[in-house]
Amino acid sequence: MLFRDSIEMPKVYKLFHMLGISSNYKGYTQTAYAVYLAAQKPQRLSLVTKRLYPEVAKKYHTTWNAVERNIRTILTMIWNNNSESLEKMAGHPLEKKPGTAQFISILASALKESHSVR
Numbered sequence: 001m002l003f004r005d006s007i008e009m010p011k012v013y014k015l016f017h018m019l020g021i022s023s024n025y026k027g028y029t030q031t032a033y034a035v036y037l038a039a040q041k042p043q044r045l046s047l048v049t050k051r052l053y054p055e056v057a058k059k060y061h062t063t064w065n066a067v068e069r070n071i072r073t074i075l076t077m078i079w080n081n082n083s084e085s086l087e088k089m090a091g092h093p094l095e096k097k098p099g100t101a102q103f104i105s106i107l108a109s110a111l112k113e114s115h116s117v118r
Contacts, residue, residue: 011111012107012111015035020081021077027067029060031074034104035107038107038108039108075100076097078103083097
């Protein structure tokens with residue numbers, strides 16, 4: 001069974017719940033979908049503004065700029081309220097708030113890791 005076949009959105013939502021993010025935030029579903037896509041195909045993280053954000057924007061009928069802004073909002077909320085959990089997922093201390101691509105990468109890696117531990 002390929003990894004991409006076993007990733008489901010509820011697993012991403014559970015990860016968000018662990019970080020203290022609830023679904024009432026506008027960027028919740030967009031960020032979750034970006035993490036889901038990055039977990040399926042990590043190459044998408046190499047050019048987030050040309051590959052990942054446009055793919056998310058297309059699904060949610062918005063612009064890639066709005067997607068990036070919404071992801072940044074979710075990241076800021078996590079950083080301000082639960083940076084310890086994010087650092088634990090990253091596996092190392094974070095000197096400063098990560099960028100959006102690094103944030104998505106951390107969550108996608110944590111998702112993969114939690115899947116392989118089962």
